[in-house]
Amino acid sequence: GEDVEQSLFLSVREGDSSVINCTYTDSSSTYLYWYKQEPGAGLQLLTYIFSNMDMKQDQRLTVLLNKKDKHLSLRIADTQTGDSAIYFCAETTGFQKLVFGTGTRLLVSP
């Protein structure tokens, strides 16, 4: 199957770290992605990781990949209210196709 699972909701306080988790299904996926979607808007590519890496850091974002468990996570350091959005993980399953996770709604309170 092609179900990519994420927890539905995460609530944090401003300044805390947020960790969003994703379990993907296709062990042959070469790239795994994190996208951000604000209300009524399109998708913004935040970062991605190649499958032969286990960690990637990009400013406040840290991606961890555990290929054995097919587990991907996104850590946002010093979370701000502007980070409130829905976060989707995604994998490439075969040629050209992105399969998205179910999405995690992040709510950051002041």
Place this chain on the structure above:
Amino acid sequence: DTEVTQTPKHLVMGMTNKKSLKCEQHMGHRAMYWYKQKAKKPPELMFVYSYEKLSINESVPSRFSPECPNSSLLNLHLHALQPEDSALYLCASSRRQDGTEAFFGQGTRLTVV
């Protein structure tokens, strides 16, 4: 310029209407995509164009007809839609043909009445 521009932003159409959604990018990307996103759901792939040729059609009903007139433009022609086709339609493009690093537009929110 890392923008994918979609027009219109909002569209309301009747079930007997014919309308078109437009998408434009000037990043030199040769792969372009249409995705459909229902409320509270993740986007789902509809079509992929590579070098202006249709390479993937995810069993989309024929009332949706894609067109790629040139390497910068992608259209989605709509005819005889149903209310259940109401959704956010997202266009994306990528430099690589394997779909990596896809940039998305802001979407067209379509309501079929």
